[in-house]
Amino acid sequence: xxxxxxxxxxxxxxxxxxxxxKDDFRIWGRILPEDGYKFFKPILDWVEEYIEDPNEDTVFxxxxxxxxxxxxxxxxxxxxxxxQIQETNKKIKxxxxxxxxxxxxxxxxxxxxxxxxxxxELRAN
Numbered sequence: 001x002x003x004x005x006x007x008x009x010x011x012x013x014x015x016x017x018x019x020x021x022k023d024d025f026r027i028w029g030r031i032l033p034e035d036g037y038k039f040f041k042p043i044l045d046w047v048e049e050y051i052e053d054p055n056e057d058t059v060f061x062x063x064x065x066x067x068x069x070x071x072x073x074x075x076x077x078x079x080x081x082x083x084q085i086q087e088t089n090k091k092i093k094x095x096x097x098x099x100x101x102x103x104x105x106x107x108x109x110x111x112x113x114x115x116x117x118x119x120x121e122l123r124a125n
Contacts, residue, residue, distance in 0.1 A: 013032070
């Protein structure tokens with residue numbers, strides 16, 4: 001089974017947990033990397049490997065406070081890769097969580113939902 005990927009959050013980078021053994025897939029916090037590609041490369045590589053043998057059900061959680069435009073491209077790329085799980089006849093769902101009064105992150109979730117073929121839940125909390 002694929003090893004767990006864990007990145008601790010900082011002021012400018014999000015926390016990441018990708019753990020198929022515990023069915024724990026989440027990215028949270030602020031994403032302001034100097035180089036979006038460099039930050040996301042290990043995440044994208046991990047997901048590329050995961051889609052070769054995904055769990056029966058995968059729920060991927062995003063709870064972001066803020067992200068920049070280069071991150072938006074990387075998030076889109078990540079979601080496109082996750083869409084490939086559907087081709088394996090396994091279930092995949094995105095849960096986009098945002099603060100109850102955070103209209104910006106709600107809108108960004110709506111934008112990603114509109115370009116995705118995946119079940120995509122927006123959840124205020």
